[in-house]
Amino acid sequence: MAGAALNIGNLGKIEVEGGPVKQFIFTHFQPAVLLAMILFWSLAPDSIAKASVAVGIGIAFKVICLGLEWVSERHASWRLTWKELATDVFYVAISYTLVKFAAKHIGSKPAVDAIKHYFDIHTPWAAHMPLLLQALLLMLIFDFGQYWMHRAMHNWYPLWLTHAPHHYITQMNALKGAIGNPIEIFLIGLGIGGFFDFLPRAALLAGAVSMAIGAYTHANIRFNTPRWWLYLFNTIEHHSLHHSQDYESTRCNYAGTFIFIDRIFGTCVDDESELVGQEGGRRMSIREQMLYPFLPLIDKFQTWRDRTAMPVPAE
């Protein structure tokens, strides 16, 4: 078997429990969905291949993943509760409203459009490439940028302040990717793919393929993931290790979609963790998540206020 030659370390230890039908479904589900997404967005007529349909598929797929968590649970200690679901939905809602609004007005797209307009940059050749290649390039450009942004967040304190709240989740679930300070969600969404005039359909295909690969990275689902998939793509195995409780183990597996980028730069660790979180697994409240990047400033202000409020001793 060709896949056996791929070195994927300690991965593949946790296997699906159940009968042959369940085994079959949870072995082939991920590649089948990926293939279905490629075929749909390559072949669908323009009347169907619209952004609104992509949003609908994205929401439906999140619901399906939440359902799969019940059918093939990875860890009982990650089981979704009402409170966790309510918290997760709140962050998803913030992403779909406030963060989306900020990205539209001060994100990378308006910045790239302004630069292209100012320097009169045009790349019509990009749209003449095969559709799948356009989508692949878009994904690689975005994931390469996300890799370095994410790596910087783990290695530069001001950026870590924005990203740290995401690491205070104490269990993994399908919507946990949205949990974090909105500043971080905004920063991690920046990309320079807009410099190339790819077809809108290529952007939709790239989004769908990214979803079909990345949707499981926070999900409490047990799959018999193929070895080639574990070698190429980011998975719950890689990402749970990235969320493990000891800080040093979090400094690996940075890529959002393509784990081979980590392999190229020597930051890939093929292992996984059940115990996730920071500070021994302290769960951060929504209020603290929102304030966390500003805590050093708040501390400085309070120190200054306490010092100025101190009574001056009489001489």
Next chain:
Amino acid sequence: MARPDGDAGTRRVTGPSSRMRLIDWIWHVRGSLPLDPSQSHDDVLNKLDVLFREKGTSRERSNNTLVFHKKDPLSQDKMATFDSGCLQIVDGSSGSELRYDLRSRALLFCFLAPLLFLAIAGIIESSRIQGYVFAALFVVLYVGGRLLEPWLVRSLFRKSLSGSCDNRVSQGPV
């Protein structure tokens, strides 16, 4: 129904004023369970005490009352929905019963969240549909939580008292 106030030694699960009662059901869960007459107060509280030996939970006990507070409880804590509360054993004419009054900021948050997203829908033109959808979703989440959580906590107390409660998940991964 029930409301805790004061320290554990003097605290009583007493009835709130009727005006407050019209409002605080939003984030309060109250209820009662009949107790086995063969169990002493200490036996009952010892069995329930196990539920509060979780990270971020502090508790006080007197002879018939247990009062708890939680700060940032783990997701795996089976009582994580409730931030504080009072459990009290009350002797009545038909025997002893456990009365409880639990407060949940999560329920209050879900109750208020639709207002936030309705405001966003009103202010940001491009987020109108999303704002309405998420406002509606939080209404559903609140109703679901308000029905589900009292049922779950009652079941948890009942299982703890009968000695059939499985705390393995609440301990988290090992």
